Amino acid sequence: MDAEEIARSAALERKHWWYAARRALVRRTVRDWPTGRAVDVGCGMGGNTVVLREMGWQAIGVEYTSTGADIAASRGIPVVRGDGRALPVADASVDLVMSTDAWEHIDDDVAVAAETARVLRPGGRVLVAVPAGMALWSGHDVALGHVRRYERDQLADLVRGAGLVIDDLWSWNVLLRPVVRARRRNKDAPESEMEAVNPVLNAGLRAAVGMERVLPLKRLPGVSLVVVAHKP
Numbered sequence: 001m002d003a004e005e006i007a008r009s010a011a012l013e014r015k016h017w018w019y020a021a022r023r024a025l026v027r028r029t030v031r032d033w034p035t036g037r038a039v040d041v042g043c044g045m046g047g048n049t050v051v052l053r054e055m056g057w058q059a060i061g062v063e064y065t066s067t068g069a070d071i072a073a074s075r076g077i078p079v080v081r082g083d084g085r086a087l088p089v090a091d092a093s094v095d096l097v098m099s100t101d102a103w104e105h106i107d108d109d110v111a112v113a114a115e116t117a118r119v120l121r122p123g124g125r126v127l128v129a130v131p132a133g134m135a136l137w138s139g140h141d142v143a144l145g146h147v148r149r150y151e152r153d154q155l156a157d158l159v160r161g162a163g164l165v166i167d168d169l170w171s172w173n174v175l176l177r178p179v180v181r182a183r184r185r186n187k188d189a190p191e192s193e194m195e196a197v198n199p200v201l202n203a204g205l206r207a208a209v210g211m212e213r214v215l216p217l218k219r220l221p222g223v224s225l226v227v228v229a230h231k232p
Contacts, residue, residue, distance in 0.1 A: 017202045017206035021206055021209040026098070027051055029226070030055065030057075035055065035057045036057065036058065038060075038094060038096040038097070038098060039059070039061075040060070040098045041087065041099040041102060041112070042064065042101075044068045044102075045072055046063075046075055049061040049072065050075070057096065059096075061078065061079035062079070062082040063080075063082070064083055064084070084112040085106065086111075087119055092118075092120065094120060094121065095125065097116045097120055097125075098128070099129075100129040103130050103150075104130050104147060104148055104150065105146060110161065110162075113158050116162060117162040122231055123231065124230065127226070127227075127228055128159070128226070128227050128229075130149075130225055132151070132152075132224050138184035140184060150225055159229050164230065166229045167228045170219070171217065171225060172226050173223035173224050174221070174223075175211065176205065176223060180223050
């Protein structure tokens with residue numbers, strides 16, 4: 001993701017339905033976990049790192065881009081420049097590694113998964129979210145610098161291949177997948193969909209994603225995949 005796209009995302013992050021729903025997802029997922037040391041790999045502007053810190057985690061961000069790291073630091077978030085393929089973190093030193101919409105940007109995701117396992121203490125947890133399904137590949141992915149979108153088995157094999165044990169793997173943003181697929185069909189030109197949304201529509205989209213908490217949709221195809229795992 002280039003500097004211009006990161007700056008655009010930073011301007012949208014606090015109110016845009018996608019970012020708000022993703023923060024809510026993080027909050028729901030980790031709320032019952034004992035707090036400790038956490039690393040948010042590919043933290044971007046730090047919105048999800050803030051969620052962890054508000055919940056009592058000693059969380060820092062690791063960000064590859066100077067633009068993202070500078071924005072996160074300007075918001076008072078502890079952040080270091082680093083590469084997910086070679087994390088600047090000691091072996092077996094953290095209780096949680098989180099990475100939301102970052103692995104798809106990295107060519108060698110096997111190395112990222114291995115680094116995730118390396119820095120975790122035994123019993124430490126992993127929370128990873130990635131875009132789902134190459135059927136949804138479009139110019140949006142190109143504009144954001146994605147290398148791939150993940151299939152369920154592909155993500156599971158990647159996590160297990162790093163020696164981690166999967167506790168849950170589910171689809172997210174299922175209800176809106178048909179809308180996303182229709183919008184992206186035959187759109188090959190690089191064009192990001194991250195843009196300001198009418199407040200009424202923004203609230204409706206956020207509510208649609210929120211409904212998934214009470215509907216049996218997790219095994220159906222979605223726009224994203226989420227995996228929770230631990231280090232044995």
